[in-house]
Amino acid sequence: MKETSVTIISTNINKHILDNYKDYHVVEQKFKIDELLNYKKVIFFNVLHYYDDEKIKEIFKTLEDNNIKYINFTNNIEEALYTSYLIIYDDKKILAEGVTDEVLKCEKLIKKVGLNLPFITELSLLLKDYDLVDKIYKDNASLKGALWK
């Protein structure tokens, strides 16, 4: 995988998947950012739910500033918005992969594997159906600004 920051969304995995990433340091418990700086490649395995948005952004920024490649395995679709590359994985195969914004357009596929879209994406899409907005928004401030001008 050549991308430096990737989110892999799946609820149908077990740890065998990590056999494909033996050169990565795997993080499964709460951690301190400094501990990660000793590694070149890091995997977060269903662990970032412990942290709020700001902390996750800080973790990823620190890794990027230190040229550390990372993959975030999660079943929380909200975490997809933190990386620019997204893979939807289910039943031992990749169902979709690419630039996050593009993959999130595969609404039917995402719902077929039992997931929802990130809240702000889903809300934008529903508001678009009512002609209340004309695009997908990524944050509360811009969506609020578009609705209550």
Next chain:
Amino acid sequence: MEIRKLLNESGILGVISTYQSKLTKFKTLLDLNIPNVEKALKIVRLDESILNKKYEDLTISELWKIELITKLREKVIIVGNLSLALNNQDIEYMQKLFKKLNRDFHKQIIIIDNDVKVFFNLVKTIIVIRNHEIVYKTNDFYDDDLYKYTKMPKIIEFVKFVNQDKKRINKTTDIHELIKDIYRSVS
């Protein structure tokens, strides 16, 4: 004692805390000798093919459902970490199952999770437990103090953000209600 009282009052209780699975390692599900296992599998929406699957090959969500199977006969069912193990469809199904177990079979259910979204439309009371003590209790998903202990769900974050300078929309935990309210507000 207080947990017992709250559980008697509400039947299903939401708990913000950490949860450690009680499921001990087994070779295959058959080794657990679960009575009426085929029926139990159906209840948690697992296929019978799972019976011969090795522990190591089970997925996170399968292990979660197996742990629930082992508890179905208990009067008080304690489950945890739904948000980590299950997808949205499974969570919605389990919410319905818990309501049914409580209503029709008088089971009391304690759900331990750090994601408040899991409790929407399911629990009336949420408690926060830290170091074995109840440190907070609320009946309001929009209670700011609750979010000193855990992350705020995105829908609540959005409604609070929109209303921070002026009340525009009502409190809700349902995205379709939210859409209707936004429509009323901006039209």
